[in-house]
Amino acid sequence: MQSPRLMLAYSALSISILYLLYNWASRSSGTWLSSHRPPDFSRYVSLDSLSVEQFPLDDVDKRVVIVGDIHGMFDEFQSLLAKVSYNPVSDTLISVGDIVAKGPHAGSMSVLDFMAAHNITAVRGNHDQKVIEWRTWLEWIHTLPGGSDWLVHVQERWDKAQEHGADDVEEWVEEQVRHDKKHSKWWKRIPEGWQLFGDHYRIAEEMTHEQYLYMVRRPVRLHVPHAHTFIVHAGVLASDPNYKPGNKRQPLSHIPTLYEPYADQERTSILRRLQELAILKEVPQNLIPWVTLNMRGVLDDNTVTRKKDGTPWAELYKKDMKRCAGFESKDLKKKKKGSLPCHPATVVYGHAASRGLDINRWTFGLDSGCVYNRRMTALVLGAKVARDSSDTIEDEFDGEAVDIDGNIISSRPKFGDKGHGRIYSVSC
Template identity: 80%
Template structure:
């Protein structure tokens, strides 16, 4: 019979191999041929990235992690926020929760993209970033096809002349072209359904450099920070599959990932937590669907995920799951053999700054003339003991309804962060 330590070694190796294969498979979608007449995979999803202690420093008093909510091309406000937190690129790690471009000014989107790409800023994709990636991939494909560039230039010139003549609804104009331009029908059919030609996402995609495009397609849909027991995702992460009860054996939190003798569990807790967090990412079906991670806002009564404002906010369900985590050796009735993990996200501007235990929502609606927010971790907070920081109000943390929140929220098992925000 194999010893627990040998099982641990084999399991660690297996988990690592599976992780590498998962990343390889995700990046493999990028290998399409420009010369093919068949449409490529426009999404180019990168499923997951894991950050090391150096990439996400929490215990170094001389380094900080600065996580910024949705930017949406609001470049001046973004720079104001960075100045407010005294961002120092030589010692600080800047992280974005996605949606760095679109919805805001076009010039601002291009400036934000230039800043992020030139500094290789850590970020997850947002749903608007994804649309830009898809349009740019489509453009690369069309230009690779014989006659594609000529057709697209003619269409663009025709649209510009139509605008001079008073046309202002590009969707209506495109529908008219599709109906009457029979000569180029094969080209019009190459535009995917529900995509808006010459819209905001198209213009950003068309205007960005090859280096900026490369930066964008390298952004993962999800980030895992094992040592901080943290997930970063644009819209969110589910801790359990809503189709099953919390204690169902199919739920990653309902059981310890690997069975050990009781005396070995304590020293292996960190490794077990990592495996359980990877199980959350890879065994809950909803978390494997990029659309969910990019768009989710809530869960409906029929257990389906929705991007609309109705339904139960996913963060509320996540908090309930984490509340039941009582450690791997807990015998408490109704508890789960798990340790909590934190999710930092954006996307839900309609809920504004949304700080809960184990979930921190940073989209405070800058593009809607509200605020842009950052969560600062580490630095002078790295050596703070729990409970030594007062939760006094300092004007930084206000939710969508004007309620005062703690500007020094709890983070992780026993740490705290600091909320900074600027008006937009």
């Protein structure tokens, strides 16, 4: 028979193990033991990369089709795919984000169903992010004792309020927060600034678990090393505006270190990839997901803004790319003072509908304002595009290849080091 001291030791060990298991479970996602502490609603995936197979530029039988902001405009999205003769067997479809919200609710659900069912490559947009956050919040609330009942109760009260003429949900929620003392702990669990029962909430509530997982797996940034390209929703800075371009803190001011000898062509390719990763990981603004999802410009005090004032980030990016003179000393000597040891990289983005179709040498802004009854745009790339030179400007654009100011844009803008793309759009 075991001694009382040994039994006491076993009991203490068992209690310790149970405590550790409970403590671990309560900090988990709440799947089997819920925590009153809110989880990370953002669920950010910071960065992903695309291989040659996932972004085929040199295959004469394949294309890459990059689509600007969709915002739930499902019919127009399908019209655009038809216009570019999209073939899911041979074409890679990519979205620059904001696939849902702002447009029709039914359209958002149809776009989401299409994108998730076909696992379409995409980065997150700022509106996609809000949907992800609401759905994560909803799943958390449902794990809390009484959470589901409270949500049903609140929905019923809002429905009755609408029957009596209420039409401003924000105002109604504010009133509930002030007067519904019985459920005050629940109202406090809604993060500040979030709009209950709004567009993002309704999409989050209605989408399936599979669609939620699809959205959560979308990264904030995509890097395409072999194409020397970044795909983001709002933008990327090539340098920190708080320091001069040649400052040692800037990724483009110095050549990355290689510890093994390589042939010239391979060496250049590896150095470029390292420098591009440095842009994403060493420029501090690029490490903040909010910036990548919302940035439109940089103010005079060097802070990033999502408003329309300030210098458009693409202008700053263009200045940085103009300074790139290659890695060899002879290349740098050919350039004027201020040249940097770097090679240019391309950014494809959306978000800036106020600037419309914004095509520059190293930046492609594809949000042409479909949700504002303007146009939806796609950039088509690849060897197949370059080979097919029979199309004329009129065939491709039907006369609509213009920016927000009505300026005509080239039918075949330069892309990357030596390639070209094609711009297609449809009216909305």
